[in-house]
Amino acid sequence: MYQTMVVGGGAAGMMAAIAAAELGERVVLLEGNDRLGRKILISGNGRCNLTNKNADVLKHYHCSFPTFVKPALEAFTMRDTLKFFARMGIQIKEEKRGRLFPQSDQAQAIVDVFEERLSLLGVDVCKGEKIKKLTCGETFGAASTSGEEWSAKRAILASGGMSLNKLGADRSGIDLAVDAGHTCTNLYPGLVALESSDPYIPRMQGSKIWAEVRAVVTTRRTLVDIDDLLFTKYGISGFTVLNLSAQLVPLLEKGAIEVNVNLLPGKTAEQVSEILKERWQQNPHRTLGFSFTGLLSNKIVPPLLQKLGFEAKQKVGKINKNQRWKLAQGLVGLPIVVTGPRSFDFAEVTIGGIEVREIDPYSMQSYIVPGLYLVGEMLAVHGDLGGFNFQWAWSSGHLAGACGIS
Numbered sequence: 001m002y003q004t005m006v007v008g009g010g011a012a013g014m015m016a017a018i019a020a021a022e023l024g025e026r027v028v029l030l031e032g033n034d035r036l037g038r039k040i041l042i043s044g045n046g047r048c049n050l051t052n053k054n055a056d057v058l059k060h061y062h063c064s065f066p067t068f069v070k071p072a073l074e075a076f077t078m079r080d081t082l083k084f085f086a087r088m089g090i091q092i093k094e095e096k097r098g099r100l101f102p103q104s105d106q107a108q109a110i111v112d113v114f115e116e117r118l119s120l121l122g123v124d125v126c127k128g129e130k131i132k133k134l135t136c137g138e139t140f141g142a143a144s145t146s147g148e149e150w151s152a153k154r155a156i157l158a159s160g161g162m163s164l165n166k167l168g169a170d171r172s173g174i175d176l177a178v179d180a181g182h183t184c185t186n187l188y189p190g191l192v193a194l195e196s197s198d199p200y201i202p203r204m205q206g207s208k209i210w211a212e213v214r215a216v217v218t219t220r221r222t223l224v225d226i227d228d229l230l231f232t233k234y235g236i237s238g239f240t241v242l243n244l245s246a247q248l249v250p251l252l253e254k255g256a257i258e259v260n261v262n263l264l265p266g267k268t269a270e271q272v273s274e275i276l277k278e279r280w281q282q283n284p285h286r287t288l289g290f291s292f293t294g295l296l297s298n299k300i301v302p303p304l305l306q307k308l309g310f311e312a313k314q315k316v317g318k319i320n321k322n323q324r325w326k327l328a329q330g331l332v333g334l335p336i337v338v339t340g341p342r343s344f345d346f347a348e349v350t351i352g353g354i355e356v357r358e359i360d361p362y363s364m365q366s367y368i369v370p371g372l373y374l375v376g377e378m379l380a381v382h383g384d385l386g387g388f389n390f391q392w393a394w395s396s397g398h399l400a401g402a403c404g405i406s
């Protein structure tokens, strides 16, 4: 019998197995895929944005009970993460928005050092073993679809979320927790592009711009992000949208939401009106469409003007002050109605999961089944875009592993 069994060899599960083995426990790690850490390998476009300089700041994590993540993030901080990886030879570099990557730009390096550490610590790693049944009691038993069985004094579930079915992600791990008595919240795709039926958007398809995206979700709550915005044939994407989706997607269940895009971030309508005035005074012979040359991408200008009710061919010299003001307002607050997220096949995370009130945040142990621990993305916790989801996986996994058999 093992002291600890870990179900799921992703970010949280590998970290949990290592932390338990570092205590001297006999550990088995059960992974459904034929490789460990498949999501790590494709993360950050194959580069793995493994944490963020601001990963200890709670506002970047979302769940029904906001301080739930605090003990885990304090027990294994962003600095602990960096030390952990540094000990294994991973040099870190910083990119925009505090995102931290391996210097080599290779996610494979992260999986390689995990595999090496698991091996050095003598963790039994069983790949290609999808767990279909977990029995809970004084001890725990796991049975896989191949007919193999394992038993241990405690079990750590780290089976991740629903995104990317092609990587083997499904509800099976969440269902093991539900069968054990836990509750699963509604599940939504998160850090995902948003769909829109706005007919002008497909005409801007492929254009990536620097923009401010803003969504007024209640009278007291406005969500804002400034970064890349990508127009696609089905709606909008890019860093801004993926990041805002972490909070917008659950709200979209109640209906479509209008987001407003400032195409000249940091500028007010008054300032934009002045910019247009100057540009038009310098070149009064230009058409309205051509007058944006060098200011906005010419791929978005024609549909944009049409959407805002302007004729691209009219001469700027003929546009009056009121029309200029209306255009300036449109440029700083272009309305786009989004109707919902793209599917789990395109999402980086799952929003929702096992209800966090059923878990002790100081150990990640279940309040419902003593000896059962739940970590990582399978819990109803998700982070913003930029390395926060891995930090949650490392921190929660490490906390559960390091608790040891009590």
Ligand SMILES: Cc1cc2nc3c(=O)[nH]c(=O)nc-3n(C[C@H](O)[C@H](O)[C@H](O)COP(=O)(O)OP(=O)(O)OC[C@H]3O[C@@H](n4cnc5c(N)ncnc54)[C@H](O)[C@@H]3O)c2cc1C
Pocket (backbone or CB within 6 Å): 007, 008, 009, 010, 011, 012, 013, 030, 031, 032, 033, 036, 037, 038, 039, 040, 042, 043, 044, 045, 048, 049, 050, 051, 129, 130, 131, 132, 158, 159, 160, 161, 163, 164, 167, 168, 169, 170, 172, 173, 347, 348, 349, 375, 376, 377, 378, 386, 387, 388, 389, 390, 391, 393
């Ligand atoms: C395309 C993409 C890019 C991403 N990029 C980043 C990024 O750069 N930075 C960041 O912070 N986050 C990123 N994420 C999110 C991040 O990958 C996840 O939040 C993180 O991997 C969650 O870790 P986890 O261990 O909880 O789950 P996972 O990493 O999903 O691991 C769960 C493991 O459990 C296994 N499993 C599931 N069910 C069973 C079962 N029944 N039996 C046995 N094994 C099972 C799965 O095969 C999987 O290996 C990205 C996600 C995607 C999809």
